[in-house]
Amino acid sequence: MSVSTANSSSPLKRLAFASTTSCASQASVYGKCVLATYTDVRKDICKDEFIKFAECLRKHVRAYPSCLLLVYLNI
Numbered sequence: 001m002s003v004s005t006a007n008s009s010s011p012l013k014r015l016a017f018a019s020t021t022s023c024a025s026q027a028s029v030y031g032k033c034v035l036a037t038y039t040d041v042r043k044d045i046c047k048d049e050f051i052k053f054a055e056c057l058r059k060h061v062r063a064y065p066s067c068l069l070l071v072y073l074n075i
Contacts, residue, residue, distance in 0.1 A: 014061045023056035 019027055030053045033046035 011061065015057065018057050018060035022060040023053060026053040026056045029053070 026049070030046060030049040033049045037045050
């Protein structure tokens with residue numbers, strides 16, 4: 001998926017795009033934590049990793065609609 005395709009897609013497509021490109025390193029760290037601790041499940045065991053991944057997703061998924069609005073308004 002190209003950046004222009006991600007910019008004009010549905011929120012779910014933007015989420016998938018951000019998860020696999022912009023936030024791939026955070027997703028990998030979180031996934032490794034989950035994999036390493038899945039046999040010893042405890043609340044908040046991968047909380048720090050999840051928070052970093054979630055913040056990255058929020059930042060990148062929200063960024064696209066505002067860019068589209070600026071283009072639409074010719075700003």
